[in-house]
Amino acid sequence: MQVKLMPDAVQAPTLERTLPAINEAANWVSAVGFEGFGLKASVRELRKLCYGELKMRGFGAQAAQHIIKRVADAYTTLRVNIRSGNLGPEGSKRRRKAEAKPVVFRPHAAHTYDDRCLSWNYDAKTVSIWTLGGRIKEVRFASSPEALKTLTEHRKGESDLVFRDGKWFLIATVDLPDPEVFEPKDFIGVDRGIVNLATTSDGDNHQGRRLGRHRRWQARKRAEIQAKQSRSAKQLLRKRARKEARHATHVNHKVAKDVVAVAQRTERGIALEELRGIRERVTVPRDPRARLSSWPFRQLGAFIEYKARRAGVPFIEVDPAYTSQRCPRCGHTERGNRRTRATFQCRRCGLAGPADHVAGVNVRNRARSAWVFVTMPEPVPT
Known part of the structure; x- marks a missing residue:
């Protein structure tokens, strides 16, 4: 939970000196740990090397411990990302760049x-x-x-x-206690997309046109500012980037709130497609690549999930394969069923409708089957 601090004219300068000094010390600890242990620096090893120096720099005992722990946690996260392939395969440019230098903290990075x-x-x-x-x-x-x-x-x-x-x-x-999850009468399937941010199996459509226009307008403004190549222009670009991210977050919050409210009122669960890794699986032409990269589908899914948990609404993710190409009436699956991006027409039984709505219905149907296995009691060993 976020609260806004309101320091007075005496307190604010003290905070402004403290946070950059903490991050400068964290960068020093990171450099020392990287020189001595590479990416394998641990809390115990960093404490032996750096605790005394941090105390001499004016940091209290607990503050020094937190700085050391932050650095060790950063290296742990980096190692996990490398092992899981999030920085690319071995020998890739991005992975080599991450492995070749110590972790660096921004001057105003958050401190614990x-x-x-x-x-x-x-x-x-x-x-x-x-x-x-x-x-x-x-x-x-x-x-x-x-x-x-x-x-x-x-x-x-x-x-x-x-x-x-x-x-x-x-x-x-x-630490909020999770409310008891009710047994759903049915499910609401939600299909996420770029043109339509979310389309439910009920036919509710949360369009992304306004968000798309906002992003295109911001892109034009960024191009104008980047052409100036000045220091103030770079500062303005960072400010605009944060503003654009806040706008997309606000839109996702509104969509997630509406979906969860309908599910709670009708005593139904919520089903989403499991879209993790879609950017690595899908290849798109150059022109729409920026739109795919800025598509906030993961954030929207996370918002729906946590709001559902807080409301006690059942939540499940299902296999996304062919949800926009499968006919929910006869089961016929073919790429030709989706003649355009927006329309669906089954080539076997003739069922037609908006493609995103059809995908939401398929997500709902898969959730009905999957929920039976989720709630099925484990067999008692004999």
Whole structure:
């Protein structure tokens, strides 16, 4: 859960000195660990090499431990990504580049605080936080009454200090209990796409035309700004990129909220296509490549999943193969069934309709079959 910090004129400069200094120290620890152990640096080894120096630089014991742990966690994540192939096969340019240099942290990258370095006063809506200039108290934060209640009852663990667009935020971890998932009467199949962000088996269509127009407008503006090649132009480009990402996130939140609300009201589950790795599996021509790369399908799926969990709505992912080419009435599957991107017509039985709606119906039908196996009790060994 994110809350906005509102430091005063005395507190803000202290925070502004602290976060870059923390990340500068993290870069030093990363360089030392990479020189000594490559990508295999662990918390124990980094602590032996760097803890004393961090203390001499003015970092408290707990702050020094967090810096070391952040660096070790970054190398652990990098090793996992290499092993899983997320950076390409062995010898690829991207993988060689990642393996050839230490992990680098941005000057204002988020830093983790635990309850020893950060304490909350919910009644006064203030926090006390460690900085290089000492602990600063009574830093005000803003939150809605609902968010404050959630923080008071469910906050647990660490919080991240974030500096974004000139504003300070705390992202706190809350441990919400999962509500009991009801037994669905049926399922809503959701087909995700580029032109239509989401089309349900009920025929509800959440179009992506406005988001597409917004992205094309932003692309034209980026081209104009990039032509100037100035320092202020680069800063403006970064600001615009964040603004575009926030707009796409807002649209996905609205779509996910609508889908989950319908499922909860009608006591049905939600089924999505399992689309992980689609960018690696699908080859597209050069012109629409940018549209595919900026397609926020994974974020939309994640939003629907977590909103469904919070509402107690059953959620399942199904095999996406041929959902837009299979006839839901007779089962005939053929590429020719989908004559255009938008239309479907079965060449065997003649069933016709919007292709995305047909795909949503196929997703729903697969969820009906798959849910039986998900809820089936395990056989008792004899």
